[in-house]
Amino acid sequence: MTPKAARRTVRIAMNGVTGRMGYRQHLVRSLLALREEGGLDLGDGTVLWPEPVLVGRREPALRAIAERHGLAHWSTDLDAVLADDTVEIYFDAQVTSARQESLAKAIAAGKHVYTEKPTSTGLSGALELARLARDAGIKHGVVQDKLFLPGLLKLKRLVDGGFFGRILSVRGEFGYWVFEGDWQSAQRPSWNYRAEDGGGIVVDMFPHWEYVLHELFGRVTSVQALATTHVPQRWDEGGKPYDATADDAAYGIFQLEGGAVAQINSSWAVRVHRDELVEFQVDGTEGSAVAGLRTCRAQHRAATPKPVWNPDLPATESFREQWQEVPDNTAFDNGFKAQWELFLRHVALDTPYRWDLLAGARGVQLAELGLRSSAEGRRIEVPEIAL
Structure with a gap:
């Protein structure tokens, strides 16, 4: 009999899920789809279980999404979420103008970061984020769906x-x-x-x-x-x-x-x-x-x-x-989900991953x-x- 895989929970702050792309592609069709499949099998006897923590400015919208999908954790206070040591990953799907500041905060808090593109409104800001991530020693990725x-x-x-x-x-x-x-x-x-x-x-x-x-x-x-x-x-x-x-x-x-x-x-x-x-x-x-x-x-x-x-x-x-x-x-899976799986493996197993903040800066x-x-x-x- 095959032994039951151990489940490891990874808490992910998801900022911008009230928007169309953040909600549909990243939350519903990626992380919640992974949960419906029983989590991400890491191949080492461990299953990674993504636990979204919804973040945004509109409390009624966050509450509605959480209730619709049976999610327990949401907040309008990004700083408080980033101060929570149980949150390992920060994801950003906000409007472009708000992205750089939030990513920099997440990096300073020691979170691994995964983000929609563009990472900043200008090259200097995008390169600064890549330098901050490198110096902090955190894992970082940019959506290239x-x-x-x-x-x-x-x-x-x-x-x-x-x-x-x-x-x-x-x-x-x-x-x-x-x-x-x-x-x-x-x-x-x-x-x-x-x-x-x-x-x-x-x-x-x-x-x-x-x-x-x-x-x-x-x-x-x-x-x-x-x-x-x-x-x-x-x-x-x-x-x-x-x-x-x-x-x-x-x-x-x-x-x-x-x-x-x-x-x-x-x-x-x-x-x-x-x-x-x-x-x-x-x-x-x-x-x-x-x-x-x-x-x-x-x-x-x-x-x-x-x-x-x-x-x-x-x-x-x-x-x-x-x-x-x-x-x-x-068989082809949803492209956003496929890249999420690669990034989660990168965080959990340190597998190679080249779609990082420097790659995002080139864009x-x-x-x-x-x-x-x-x-x-x-x-x-x-x-x-x-x-």
């Missing part, structure tokens, strides 16, 4: 298997129409469209593009971007009009180490004519692939057709049908340089950063 999406995992399989040969280019399309809020309610909080509150699509999405490009294809060595505000007026959650001072679209060209070029369009003012909300097309000397959130299709060099441009005749080929579906070959750097590129109308080199 898109690396764990089924579509990009399949794409990485192709890259690692040498399918593309020499990679020439990456083309990315991301975005959807975010309603202005007047005749239909917006799908995103209004602060996302106010620069003074830390909003903007460059600040939000360029950190994603940095780690996707870095991990799959190579470090970004230069950026040329055009950021703009296509929709200048929106309506907030109370139906009140406001000026949209943050960029809602960005068009970026990124030079990658090794010579490949990436071009990624990001927009909250575009209507979707794609199979998925984000798609990346990768072209190489030996083959090409198109990956989305869940699917990935490929076309090898030997199976590439020979289109001929003729504007006088209708196309006789169905180009989409000439691509082959990349098989799953495995902040790219956003900062992207905005400067747009303001100055020129291509800007992206230097390597280190502590």
